[in-house]
Amino acid sequence: MNLQELTERIISCEACPRLREWCQEVAEVKKAKYKAETYWGRPVPGFGDPKARLIILGLAPGAHGANRTGRVFTGDESGRWLYGALHEFGFATSPDATHREDALQLVDAYINNIVRCAPPQNKPTANEIQSCRPFFTEELRLLTEKRVVLALGKIAFDNYKSFMKEEGHDVKGLTFAHGACYTFDDGRPALVASYHPSQQNTFTGKLTQAMWYEIFHNVRQLLNTTTI
Template sequence: MRDEPTTEAQDFPAVTAQRLEAIPELDDAVATCRACPRLVAWREETARTKRAAFRDWDYWARPVPGFGPPDARLAIVGLAPAAHGGNRTGRAFTGDPSGDALYAALHDLGLASQPTSARRGDGLELYGVRITMPVHCAPPDNRPTTAERDTCRPWLTRELELLRPSLRAIVVLGGFGWQSLLPVMADGGWRVPRPRPAFGHGSEAIIPSPEGDGDVHLIGCYHPSQRNMFTRTLTPAMLREVLGRGAEVAGLQIG
């Protein structure tokens, strides 16, 4: 009998992810991953050195799992955790300007219980929405390598497979997330069109499901990065509009 893979093993995500039968199990397994040495070193070094404003924090310093209900109808796919955001708090889009913009927009639409997110366990709930990402560790300069993205891919592939019975729409934040998501959907059996849909703010594409039991509506959105929000490449109104469109096609009530 083959031994169970260790979290340091090169095949840990690929072997382990497909064995998991529920979203909570997947989230627990993601948080143990040590498959990418550069990312492990960076996230742990960031936790040791910290930022002056957060010197009293005990950083999460592990891979950040997805957040939201296991029967979500709408998924939001970002890039990766921020070094002093998700890597500090343990929750995606929490503790940085991107998260401030995202959760405020979700709350305005009635899809989040509160407009801010400070840390895991702060009482925030999402309604019908799950937030995830193609890379679960904070990368140096916010730039994961292609190899790191591909190593992490099985987590997102399995997450979307487990969400498939309910999932009807995905809002993708940024071009990296869009380019990373399409191969993941193809791996999961979705019939991704050829040529592959191009990313753009407000761009939309229908991705037929493997069994024809519920297609997924893909919607592009500029990433709510501090730079994009400061330059008004993306405004709060633009973000609400795209998220509202995602909720609409997913069949979620907003208000």
Template sequence: MCRTIAELDAQLTGCRACPRLVAWREQVAHDKRAAFRDENYWGKPVPGLGPDDARVLIIGLAPAAHGGNRTGRMFTGDRAGDFLIAAMYAAGLTNQPTSTHPGDGLRLIDSRMTAPVHCAPPDNKPLPSERDNCRRWLTEELTLLSPTLRSIVVLGGWGWQALLPALAESGWPIPKPKPRFTHAAHYELSPSIPNRSPLHLFGSYHPSQQNTFTGRLTPPMLEAVLTTAARAAGLEPPPA
């Protein structure tokens, strides 16, 4: 068990537990995309991003092969990241509306981003065994954030299903029937650990191109979920 978020992030980046994911992320980093051929790819597990006293946690699926796997930063350098960071900025959760590369000045405000799987998977589809191998990191992250964490926004049904066991393991039992994923879903989970606060769980469609290009997910839709989650966490809305 890691003692701090910084220790967790440092240990996570050395993980080689899933041979298929290790081979894929390193192959992508070696072969590169033509548009990024002059860049040095990260090619390792991508840690979460944001402060260790975050009140809002945003959970995706896994790093993109030429996004997080290239830049080494969650939701950075791809279209899904562009869409998400712009919506987070509108909700007052970042200091700027873009996330292009480490060192671009991005700062998350009272929020953190992570994923159930920290390595880029082939076809953006982790195997169930890979999801289960990676759960320990998410469980530890939830536990370390528990003193301040008040809201979670899950991007997509896959991430939702991956999160529920980690929540139970970290001290927020899952009620029966299980919370069901839909866009704008909202549940309140009671903790099993004394003196821990309840947790608000929200769902949103994932900002993948499949959803954003078709209009299934629009900027106002995602901004509304993030703003509601921030308010549930006790954060003030940004100035109009």
């Protein structure tokens, strides 16, 4: 199994009827300003550098973002925040992410989601998270150069904790808090936690640009000092 084979499996997945129906409905009805576009409407695979040292974990595709464009965090406000920071700190060739076929590339970074289909109200069920879990774990195992994992939101953080536990690592004392940073002496990647750059966080001021950039400043420092 390699990343390309995993990508093909993800795109063809039909495991969760509620999610598949919702994604297809959104792709057909569309948002008014995207009426002329053809929505992706399928599960969204990970994106980035296969040899990335930074792995970024999100929750799920946005209905009119990645579900439209076909690339994680692309085409919505969350993506504007994420790719803007990635470009600012040298992880992306451009701050502008518009479509899976644009020229943007990630440098030493890889982005994936816990759930690969856009869920209604941005809330996947526990069963849907579990159904998608094999993709999540397989992808993490294939990304062998990872040195820092950035979890965006508590669900992403908790799922990565579960992955570490499955891999035989101690996860005691790991709790989600914005800016929390955990390093380990047993060779596993450092873990950094952040609020998700969703509109409910950025529009309300719960997550400010200064707070957001501080996360990436810390990530860059970790990469400059972390070896395995």
